Amino acid sequence: SQTIHQWPATLVQPVGSPLSLECTVEGTSNPNLYWYRQAAGRGLQLLFYSVGIGQISSEVPQNLSASRPQDRQFILSSKKLLLSDSGFYLCAWSTGTATDTQYFGPGTRLTVL
Amino acid sequence: AQSVTQPDIHITVSEGASLELRCNYSYGATPYLFWYVQSPGQGLQLLLKYFSGDTLVQGIKGFEAEFKRSQSSFNLRKPSVHWSDAAEYFCASRGGYQKVTFGIGTKLQVIP
Numbered sequence: 001s002q003t004i005h006q007w008p009a010t011l012v013q014p015v016g017s018p019l020s021l022e023c024t025v026e027g028t029s030n031p032n033l034y035w036y037r038q039a040a041g042r043g044l045q046l047l048f049y050s051v052g053i054g055q056i057s058s059e060v061p062q063n064l065s066a067s068r069p070q071d072r073q074f075i076l077s078s079k080k081l082l083l084s085d086s087g088f089y090l091c092a093w094s095t096g097t098a099t100d101t102q103y104f105g106p107g108t109r110l111t112v113l
Numbered sequence: 114a115q116s117v118t119q120p121d122i123h124i125t126v127s128e129g130a131s132l133e134l135r136c137n138y139s140y141g142a143t144p145y146l147f148w149y150v151q152s153p154g155q156g157l158q159l160l161l162k163y164f165s166g167d168t169l170v171q172g173i174k175g176f177e178a179e180f181k182r183s184q185s186s187f188n189l190r191k192p193s194v195h196w197s198d199a200a201e202y203f204c205a206s207r208g209g210y211q212k213v214t215f216g217i218g219t220k221l222q223v224i225p
Contacts, residue, residue, distance in 0.1 A: 006156075043217040044157075044203070090156055099164050101147065102205075102213055104156040 002027035006091050006105040013112055019064075019078035021108050023091030026072065031093040033074040034102065035066055038088040050074060051096060086112045115140050117206050119216035126194050127224050134189040134219050136204030144206040146187040147213070148178055151201045160202075163187065174198070199223045 003026045013019060025031050035047040046059045048066035056066050063082060067075045074091060091105040116139040126132055138144055145164050149157040161172025168180040178189045187204060204216040 044215040046212060049212065088154075092157075099145070100207065101159065101162055103159065104149075106156045107154070109154065 002093070002103065004091060004093055004103060004105040006089075006108050008108060009106065010109045011111070013081050013110065015083055015112055016080045019076070019081050019085070019110070021076040021089055021091075021110075023074040023076075023105055024072055025093045028072070028093070028095070030071060030096075032096040032100070033068065034092040034094070035074065035076050036090040036092065038090060038107075039086075044090070048076070081112045083112050086110055115144065115206055115208055115214040117204050117214050117216040119202075119204055119219050121219050122217065123220045123222070125222040125224060128196050129193050132189075132191045132194045132198070132221070134202050134204075134221070136187045136189065136216060137185050138187065138204075138206040139185065140206060140208045142208060143182065144208045146178075146180060147205040147207075148172065148176070148187075148189050149203045149205065150174075151203065151218075153200075157203060160189070194221075194223055196223045196225065 005024050033050045036044045037047055038044050048058055050056050050068045053068050064078050089108045092102040094100045094102045118137045120135050147162045148160040150160050151157045160176050161170045161178055163170045163180050170178050176191050178187055180187050199221055201218045201220045203218045205213050207213045
């Protein structure tokens with residue numbers, strides 16, 4: 001069966017520091033991958049999605065970036081964190097088929113101080 | 114563009130009472146519809162999904178949802194709520210190969 005991992009689970013970083021969040025999927029090949037941010041009271045905001053290695057689409061312009069160095073690995077990065085980057089970051093995967101369903105990882109709680 | 118509306122941001126029910134969480138979607142054709150549940154500090158877990166066929170869909174944890182095209186709704190129901198059902202619930206829709214659109218979520222509080 002498929003599983004999705006995210007780490008770290010929690011992270012506290014100072015403003016201006018770099019960021020790297022990792023997401024990996026097991027048990028499937030060539031998944032679609034997604035990064036969402038969930039801020040308090042604001043639902044889920046899609047940040048990036050990827051349909052293949054090296055193929056990244058950005059939904060919201062900001063100081064974050066994403067990369068997909070391997071088929072089942074999706075990384076969210078920032079060179080300099082802002083206070084507004086605080087939130088709960090969720091990675092998700094899907095098959096990319098007509099009856100596509102997204103499955104979510106456990107999330108990373110990021111606090112920028 | 115697609116949109117998903119969850120009109121109730123917060124709902125409180127007594128343990129053992131019935132539950133209905135509302136969801137309305139906006140899409141020209143019949144979308145694919147989903148309900149997810151999120152416990153505090155956790156990721157989202159898929160409760161159920163509707164693609165086609167029977168408009169009453171059964172999910173995990175005793176939940177069901179009914180697709181009503183005439184009302185553009187996909188309300189989530191449970192006949193008897195347990196304290197462990199306290200969580201945040203998200204409705205989502207997808208049209209064809211478009212991206213999934215999530216509602217803003219409904220927080221469910223269960224009182225003894």
